[in-house]
Amino acid sequence: MFDILRELIFTSGFVSLSGGNIIMWMISFVLLYLAIKKQYEPLLLLPIAFGILVVNLPLTFLMDPEHGLIWFFYHYGIELDIIPPLIFLGLGAMIDFGPLIANPKTLLLGAGAQAGLYVTFFAAVLFGFDLQEAGSIAIIGGADGPTTIYLTSKLAPHLLGATAVSAYAYMALVPIIQPPMMKLLTTDAERKIVMTKLRPVSKLQKICFPIVTAMTIMLVVPPAAPLISMLMLGNLFKESGVVERLTNAASNELMNVVTIFLGLSIGATMTAATFLSPKVLFIFFLGLFAFAISTGAGLLMAKFMNLFLKDKINPLIGAAGVSAVPMAARCVHKVGSEANRRNYLLMYAMGPNVAGVIGTVVAAAILLKNLG
Amino acid sequence: MPELIAPIAGNVWKVLVAVGDKVELDDELVILEALKMETPIYCDDAGTVTEIKVKEGDAVNEEDVLIVID
Numbered sequence: 001m002f003d004i005l006r007e008l009i010f011t012s013g014f015v016s017l018s019g020g021n022i023i024m025w026m027i028s029f030v031l032l033y034l035a036i037k038k039q040y041e042p043l044l045l046l047p048i049a050f051g052i053l054v055v056n057l058p059l060t061f062l063m064d065p066e067h068g069l070i071w072f073f074y075h076y077g078i079e080l081d082i083i084p085p086l087i088f089l090g091l092g093a094m095i096d097f098g099p100l101i102a103n104p105k106t107l108l109l110g111a112g113a114q115a116g117l118y119v120t121f122f123a124a125v126l127f128g129f130d131l132q133e134a135g136s137i138a139i140i141g142g143a144d145g146p147t148t149i150y151l152t153s154k155l156a157p158h159l160l161g162a163t164a165v166s167a168y169a170y171m172a173l174v175p176i177i178q179p180p181m182m183k184l185l186t187t188d189a190e191r192k193i194v195m196t197k198l199r200p201v202s203k204l205q206k207i208c209f210p211i212v213t214a215m216t217i218m219l220v221v222p223p224a225a226p227l228i229s230m231l232m233l234g235n236l237f238k239e240s241g242v243v244e245r246l247t248n249a250a251s252n253e254l255m256n257v258v259t260i261f262l263g264l265s266i267g268a269t270m271t272a273a274t275f276l277s278p279k280v281l282f283i284f285f286l287g288l289f290a291f292a293i294s295t296g297a298g299l300l301m302a303k304f305m306n307l308f309l310k311d312k313i314n315p316l317i318g319a320a321g322v323s324a325v326p327m328a329a330r331c332v333h334k335v336g337s338e339a340n341r342r343n344y345l346l347m348y349a350m351g352p353n354v355a356g357v358i359g360t361v362v363a364a365a366i367l368l369k370n371l372g
Numbered sequence: 373m374p375e376l377i378a379p380i381a382g383n384v385w386k387v388l389v390a391v392g393d394k395v396e397l398d399d400e401l402v403i404l405e406a407l408k409m410e411t412p413i414y415c416d417d418a419g420t421v422t423e424i425k426v427k428e429g430d431a432v433n434e435e436d437v438l439i440v441i442d
Contacts, residue, residue: 326407333409341398341414344379346406347434 016058020272027275028053028267031165040172044145044263048165051267063268074265079157083262084150085230090255091146091357092234093247095325097209099351102198105305106317106348110355112301113321114363116141116294121367124286129279132156135367137283140167141290142360143174143324149266150227151364154372161270162280166287174327175334177288178295178319182335185299186315191339193314195348203239210235217362223372224365231357294322298352313348320349323356374417376439382406384430384438393421395441402426402438417441 009015031049035042051070055063062068065075077083100106117138124134132155139151140163148167152160170177182191210232218225237247302318316336320328329349336345385405389395399415423440426432 330407330409333411337411341412342379344411346380346409346411350407 011059013058013060018058018272020276021056021058023276024052024056024270024272027270028056034172041168043259044168044266045172047260047263048168048267051264052161052270053267055268055271063271070264070268073261074268077258077261078149078153078160078265081150081153081226083258083265084146084153085226086254086258087146087262088227089230089234090251090258091325092210092231092236093238093251095231095235095238095354095357096350097235097354098201098206099198099347100354101201101205101209103348103351105309105313106351107355107358108305109298109301109318109321109352110323110357110359111321112318113294113298113352113356114142114359115297115301116290116292116322117360117363117367119293120286120290123289127282127286129282130156131371133159135371136163137286138290139163139360139364139367140170140283140287141294141322142356142363143167143171143291143294143322143328144357144360145171146262147227147323147360147364149262151368154368158274159279159283161266161275162283163287164266165270166284169284170287170291171324171327174322174324174331177291178328178331179335181292181295182299182316182319182332185296186303188339190303190315191336192343193312194340194343195314195317195345196311198347203241206239207236210239213358217358221362221365221369223368224361227361227364228358231361291322295319298322298356314343314345317345317349317352320351320353321356321359323353323360325353325357326350328356329353373422374419374441375437376401376413376415376441378404378432378434378436378438379413380404380406380411381434382411382432384426384428384432385410387424387426387428387439389421389424389439391421391424395419395421404432413438415441 028049034040035045062070121134121138124137136152136156139148145167149164152163214232217228234250237243298318298321302315306312316332320332332349333346336343382404386403395415396418400412401415402413404411419441422442425437
């Protein structure tokens with residue numbers, strides 16, 4: 001009887017529990033709170049938080065290579081780079097590139113906002129990260145979760161939990177991080193600028209866009225192919241109007257299914273041993289830095305363009321050049337309407353916003369090509 | 373006759389006035405929802421609401437007439 005009891009205790013998780021595990025539980029509880037109560041990116045944060053919790057329960061071996069349940073999700077989904085492109089397929093099926101087609105100038109804003117990535121890359125190298133780690137951290141500035149995961153899993157898989165969580169955290173924190181930058185770098189008069197109406201975009205243009213963009217980007221930067229091909233295929237589903245079932249499957253069912261495996265796997269990479277290091281704090285700090293610089297670069301790029309444009313653009317839309325869709329566009333709209341309540345910038349901001357998605361993928365592909 | 377035009381495409385979230393209501397400049401008349409964000413649409417001219425062309429839940433395009441004011 002005593003032996004059975006003793007065995008029960010010694011095979012339980014309690015004896016193997018470490019202080020680090022308990023700290024990770026606390027982090028998991030905070031993320032669960034933010035997801036459930038504050039609704040910060042709950043679709044991802046909730047499975048991530050639960051993944052953190054279960055992987056920090058000792059002796060469960062959920063992430064044991066070749067054995068653990070979540071390891072299989074992680075290995076086949078993320079290590080083999082299957083899930084991020086599938087998320088992009090769904091995103092493509094949801095994104096309307098119309099505002100970008102109507103105003104192609106905004107592509108420059110989506111490109112300008114990637115400046116933060118390169119600044120942060122060098123900052124991370126100065127802080128002692130190796131080149132691959134620095135690339136993975138820099139991409140956080142694009143504020144694009146799937147791209148961050150895709151690049152980190154190829155360059156520095158040991159940082160996956162930290163970079164993914166910080167990318168999603170900053171996407172959720174757009175309404176807190178961006179407005180002060182916007183107000184700092186623009187004048188009241190600039191924020192009041194009302195933009196000229198967007199021209200209507202024909203169906204033919206919307207159908208041609210994903211085909212032409214896919215061909216152009218993949219010819220110029222071939223490593224962008226997995227993400228761009230899926231993004232543009234999803235968009236072609238949507239704009240063609242003839243495969244509604246595929247559009248719905250990509251943007252709803254498939255997207256939801258892979259989101260579960262993505263979130264859980266990312267959370268499960270965050271064991272106490274890998275996550276609790278001073279490096280991770282630096283990653284969060286540098287990620288924030290990258291995001292702020294990207295926002296600023298987008299704003300300044302818009303102001304620079306205004307030097308040459310007859311019809312001035314509202315520089316706020318430059319801040320939407322980071323790719324957090326549609327959070328950044330909403331934020332621009334809100335700050336713009338505070339300056340002039342008859343200013344409706346939402347659709348104008350969607351141009352740079354969707355351009356930012358493409359810009360971040362291209363930036364990731366360039367980093368991958370040079371560092372991978 | 374002045375008209376309240378939808379400045380962006382979206383769904384009508386709330387109509388805050390009824391036919392016959394007197395409205396002032398800058399009153400909130402309609403709230404549109406686009407990209408999961410509520411956007412209030414403000415009155416451009418004072419007057420009386422004579423016709424409401426949309427109801428809650430309707431999808432509207434940019435430039436659609438929402439409300440007619442006399």
